[in-house]
Amino acid sequence: MLSILRLTLQRLGLGVLVLFVVSLIIFLGVELLPGDLCQAIQGQSATESTVAACRKDLGLDQSAPTRYVHWLQGIVKGDFGKSLANGRQISELISVRLQNTFFLAIVAAVIAVPLSLTLGILAALYRNSWFDRTINVFTLSSISFPEFFVAYILILVFSVKLGWFPSLSDVSPDTPFFERLYKVFLPALTLTLVVMAHMMRMTRAAIINLMASPYIEMAKFKGLSRGRIILHHALPNAWAPIVNVVALNLAYLIVGVVIVEVVFVYPGLGQLIVDSVQKRDIPVVQACSIIFAATYVVLNLTADILSIATNPRLLHPR
Amino acid sequence: MASNTSNAANNDVLLEIRGLRIDGMRDEKWHEIVKGIDLTLHRGEVLGLIGESGAGKSTLGIAAMGYVKPGCRFSGGSITFDGIDMIAASEEKKQALRGMRIAYVAQSAAASFNPAHKLIEQFAEIPLQHQKSNKAEAYADAKDLYGKLLLPDPNRIGFRYPHQVSGGQLQRAMTAMAMSCRPDLIIFDEPTTALDVTTQIEVLMTMKDIVEKFNTAAIYITHDLAVVAQMADRIMVLRYGELVEEAPTRIMLANPKQDYTKSLWAVRSFRKTPALNLGQNDNQPIISVQNVTAAYGSLDILHEISFNLYRGQTVSVVGESGSGKSTTARVITGLLPARLGEVLFQGQALPKDYRQRSKDQLRQVQMIYQMADTAINPRQRIRDIIGRPLSFYLGMNAKQCEERTRELLDMIELKPDQFIDRFPSELSGGQKQRICIARALAAEPTCIICDEVTSALDQLVAEGILRLLDRLQRELNLAYMFITHDLATVKAISDDVVVMLKGRIVEQGSKDDIFSPPYPEYTEKLLSSVPQMDPDWMRNLLAKRS
Numbered sequence: 001m002l003s004i005l006r007l008t009l010q011r012l013g014l015g016v017l018v019l020f021v022v023s024l025i026i027f028l029g030v031e032l033l034p035g036d037l038c039q040a041i042q043g044q045s046a047t048e049s050t051v052a053a054c055r056k057d058l059g060l061d062q063s064a065p066t067r068y069v070h071w072l073q074g075i076v077k078g079d080f081g082k083s084l085a086n087g088r089q090i091s092e093l094i095s096v097r098l099q100n101t102f103f104l105a106i107v108a109a110v111i112a113v114p115l116s117l118t119l120g121i122l123a124a125l126y127r128n129s130w131f132d133r134t135i136n137v138f139t140l141s142s143i144s145f146p147e148f149f150v151a152y153i154l155i156l157v158f159s160v161k162l163g164w165f166p167s168l169s170d171v172s173p174d175t176p177f178f179e180r181l182y183k184v185f186l187p188a189l190t191l192t193l194v195v196m197a198h199m200m201r202m203t204r205a206a207i208i209n210l211m212a213s214p215y216i217e218m219a220k221f222k223g224l225s226r227g228r229i230i231l232h233h234a235l236p237n238a239w240a241p242i243v244n245v246v247a248l249n250l251a252y253l254i255v256g257v258v259i260v261e262v263v264f265v266y267p268g269l270g271q272l273i274v275d276s277v278q279k280r281d282i283p284v285v286q287a288c289s290i291i292f293a294a295t296y297v298v299l300n301l302t303a304d305i306l307s308i309a310t311n312p313r314l315l316h317p318r
Numbered sequence: 319m320a321s322n323t324s325n326a327a328n329n330d331v332l333l334e335i336r337g338l339r340i341d342g343m344r345d346e347k348w349h350e351i352v353k354g355i356d357l358t359l360h361r362g363e364v365l366g367l368i369g370e371s372g373a374g375k376s377t378l379g380i381a382a383m384g385y386v387k388p389g390c391r392f393s394g395g396s397i398t399f400d401g402i403d404m405i406a407a408s409e410e411k412k413q414a415l416r417g418m419r420i421a422y423v424a425q426s427a428a429a430s431f432n433p434a435h436k437l438i439e440q441f442a443e444i445p446l447q448h449q450k451s452n453k454a455e456a457y458a459d460a461k462d463l464y465g466k467l468l469l470p471d472p473n474r475i476g477f478r479y480p481h482q483v484s485g486g487q488l489q490r491a492m493t494a495m496a497m498s499c500r501p502d503l504i505i506f507d508e509p510t511t512a513l514d515v516t517t518q519i520e521v522l523m524t525m526k527d528i529v530e531k532f533n534t535a536a537i538y539i540t541h542d543l544a545v546v547a548q549m550a551d552r553i554m555v556l557r558y559g560e561l562v563e564e565a566p567t568r569i570m571l572a573n574p575k576q577d578y579t580k581s582l583w584a585v586r587s588f589r590k591t592p593a594l595n596l597g598q599n600d601n602q603p604i605i606s607v608q609n610v611t612a613a614y615g616s617l618d619i620l621h622e623i624s625f626n627l628y629r630g631q632t633v634s635v636v637g638e639s640g641s642g643k644s645t646t647a648r649v650i651t652g653l654l655p656a657r658l659g660e661v662l663f664q665g666q667a668l669p670k671d672y673r674q675r676s677k678d679q680l681r682q683v684q685m686i687y688q689m690a691d692t693a694i695n696p697r698q699r700i701r702d703i704i705g706r707p708l709s710f711y712l713g714m715n716a717k718q719c720e721e722r723t724r725e726l727l728d729m730i731e732l733k734p735d736q737f738i739d740r741f742p743s744e745l746s747g748g749q750k751q752r753i754c755i756a757r758a759l760a761a762e763p764t765c766i767i768c769d770e771v772t773s774a775l776d777q778l779v780a781e782g783i784l785r786l787l788d789r790l791q792r793e794l795n796l797a798y799m800f801i802t803h804d805l806a807t808v809k810a811i812s813d814d815v816v817v818m819l820k821g822r823i824v825e826q827g828s829k830d831d832i833f834s835p836p837y838p839e840y841t842e843k844l845l846s847s848v849p850q851m852d853p854d855w856m857r858n859l860l861a862k863r864s
Contacts, residue, residue: 212388214429221383222444222495223417232443236434312434316479 004314008305015297022293023075026286027068033282058084071286080287084280090287094269096173098291101261101268104184105253108191112253113246116196120203120242125230127208139197151190151263158186169266187264191257195249202245206238240307247303255292332400332502332535333359333382339394340377340386340559352377353559354395361502362533366550366567368540368582370776371747374559375539379505382537383420384412400502418448421496425508427488431480437491438476444498456498463494466531467524486517493525497532504529506538510545514638514803519847522548523860541776543582544849547571548856555579567853581778583851588781588810590632590788602665604629604764604797605650605683610659612649619645620821622659625814627765630791632798634808634829636844637818643801645821647767650799651683681711684758688770690750694742700727700753701738707760726756729793730786748779755786765797772807784811805848809833817841 038054039046055061059070074081080090119139123132142150159167169183207230210216219229258270265271269288276284308314340352352374359365367375377390381397384404397404399420404412416422424430432440441463442456451459457476464472467490480488489509496504509525510518526549529536538549546553546567553570555562555578563576574580603626612620620642627633635643648654650661652672661668663682669675687693694703704726705719714722724734730752742750751771758766768787772780788811791798800811808815808829815832817825817840824840825832837845846859 214424214426215432218422218424218430219432221380221385221416221422222447223413223415224443224447225413228443228447232435233432237432312479313481316482 003317004305004309007308007314011301011304015301018297019290019294022297023072023290024068026289026293027071030282030286031064075287075290081283083276083284084282090284093284094272094287094291097267097269097272100171100266101254101257101270103180104187104191104257104261104266104268105250107181107184107188108195108253109250111188112192112195112249113199115192116199117203117242119196120200121207121230121235123200123204124207124211124234125226127204132204135200139200142193143197147190147194147259148263150193151187151260154186154190155263167264169264171267184266187257187260187266190260190263191253195252199242199245199249203238203242206241207234210234210237236310239310243306243310244300244303247299251296251299254295330360331358332361332363333357334398335378335382335395336398337395338378338381338397339392340374340381341391341393342377342387343389348391348393350393351390351559352381355556355559355561357554359503359535359537361535363552364529364536364538364550366538366540366546366553367556368543368546368553369556369562370541370778372558373556375556376507377559378556379507379537379539380422382503382505383416383422385416414448417444417501418450418499419501420503420505421499421501423489423492423496423504423506423509426512427492427509428480428485428512430492431488433480436477436479437483437495441476441491441495441498444495448499450499459498460494463497463528464491466528467491467494468520469494484517486513486521489513489521490524493521493528497528497534500532500534502535504534504536506536506540506549508540511540511542515805516638516843516847518545519849519856519859522849523856525549526856542849544851544855547851547853548849555582571851571853588784590784590811591792601628603627603662604664605799606662606665607646607650608660608662610646610649610656610661612645612654612656614654618657618821620649620656623649623821623823624659625816625823625826627797627799629764629797630795631813632791632800632811633814633816634800634802634812635816635818636802636805636808638803640820641818642821643803643818644769646818647685647769647799647801650767651685677711681707681761682763683765683767684761684763685767685769686751686754686758686771688773690747690754690774691742693754694750694757696742698741699738700740700742703742703753704756704760707757711761722760723756726759729759729790730756732756746779747775748782751775751783752786755783755790759790759794763796765799767799767801769801770803771800773802773804780807787811805845817844 038051038058038060042050042054052061059067062070071081078091080094082088083090083093116139119135123135126132145153155167158165165186166183167186169187171180171183175183211234216229216233219233224233254269257268258274260266261268261270262274269291273285273288275281276288335355335357337354337356338352339350339354341348342351343349351372355374355378357365357378367379369375377387380387381392382399382404384397384399384407386392392405399415402411402415404415407415431437438457438460441460442453445451445456445459446453460476461473464475469475469487469490475483475487475491483491493504493509506525510521513521522545528534536549538546540546540549550567552564552566554564555570555576557578563570563574563579565575570579571583574583605627607623607625610620610623611618623642623646625633635646637643645654649656652661652668652670652675655670661670663679668679672680701720701723704723705714708714708719708722720738723738727734727737732749732752737745737749742753745753754771771787772783775783784807787798790796798811800807802808812829815826815829816823817832819840825838832841833845849855
């Protein structure tokens, strides 16, 4: 167990390092943007004195390293600064949006992950049967269409024709849980269709890959049933690749939702980042980028640790 | 022994295979790999199947379970197990028989145990699947069988994971697993081939013992005659999917009838021509390993190794896996710099790291590896494989390379016109190993390190390689360092022998000294563990050791 603990701590340290580098890249990227922020904000009405006042106001008159240190200190304390567009605290602005994004991602994940794993296992179990082929064609088609297309098809069928679900997911902080669930159903379904193929096919491939190994052949020679061979003998050894793909797709559910949120007018982080880019609200864009990066790092870290933890050689050293 | 003369004998038949044909898919075409074989096995009888690779012995063995590997099919004949037609039976019926009445013991226990589950779980799932006993009974039975198979700490060893026990113990645990439902028939598919010789004998003894105890019939598949002599009541010799000869073990050993069988028997009789300059050991050695200690990381693997290589002579380095044989080779070639001590070449110290050695120093010591498949680039033609050292070490141009390559192919007894433009995939295993030899010779070395070069080859092919190496040594006055775990090879090829154990040299001297008494303890154990062709050998040894 000690070695797992050490590996975990090592990965954790690496994750922090990655986040630090990412923050540096984001900050430098924004620094490199041409033009003066204050001039851009004030446009035609800019005079030398108002621009100077604005710069002083935003702290832009200080040197870049100083500003970076201040920004980083703020982030560590959870203070992302103020929005340029409306002067509100960014953390306040983001927290509601972030909750919405997480809610949608969790709903989508709760549908997508068990569904894809089950379908992947079944597809491996009945390899090359009509069931396997149908599942493959279906998931591959749904991933091949652009997200907005899938979203509009779902809107057409489920809200325009059948009228079962709303086409707008306009939730607010005081929307009750079940109504919220009802409203996010279509965007969650869209996301499910988008991420399912990857996870399902990885599960299928990882299991099939193991089916040629000597211990699976041995299991056949022991007269075990097909289900037991796959669930008990193949799956436990297939976790590492599956967990990694699941983590990658979960991250996508959070950082890749921009299009889906725009289509369904869902007030999530994706919407916010699109709006902020349009408004040149750079501190908000920076804050969102850091949050997205952190999501990626945390999920991949979890996948890493899980795939290490499911390795019997590490779990039970000699 | 004619089984069709009396009814009583017929009732005793457990497995009957008649005219069995199995096809395998190769290059998009069906090829027959088992060509009409008859086999009869009686209850409690042990039948040895022997032959070289590709003889179809494993295919035949697992066919007894009504199973063919993916890419193979039954194309004729019948398999009857205790009155059940094993080809026509439904999958459900076969599944009910497998593990329950017919069990299987595989060659590599390490690969055939699932790494994710404890040994005893993998044992118990068979009786549970076949509803023979409940979990508690199965666990109790497992512990009992582990004890019968002489596994250490039988009450607890089952609760370990496969990677936590040794290879020999795993192989015994697998035999225990096969016994879990007390099957009528066990198929042993080369169960000791991957084991060290001292481990092999322990495993063989316990296997034989348990099969006798439960009066289980067995098919014992191997390429090692001496092993099958200990295990089987009757032997079938197979070649290219056909039966060559069949007889009770003693008769077969004493009086093989077919030429092919005789040639298999004769392999072990090869002896190298003794080196002429044996008396000149006061000459300067070509390579002298002096007090070498080497480590991987902070762990010392070799402890103060010293020995010499002389021109025209062979030093065999022998020991079990993990004894440091290959590590010694890595130190000499500079792949693993020694931590302490030196390697001298003609009295001059070689730089420890190969990156600091001159081209000429590198040229003098060449290596040949166990797996020719992985040691040559499958995408290069033979001319490029052999031509590379010619242009690299000797700076030959294209024309000189071609000429020399042809000479080298002649030396290794492959026709230049036929082979020079082939790819490795168009060669047999023995031919590939010959190409590796030619590549080593191309550098015009004075010393060649052969690392288990015949271990992956069939006996007849291996003998050919040994003869070739012997001839080349005489012609070119080469020094060989011959790494092997096989004592028969050692006897065949060495002048001097170095015996290693756990990174130390436990004995060294001329072959005659090593192979004549008195032996130090470890050498004695090593030598006495080598199976002999005498069917009573194991029983006698057992009596002597206990």
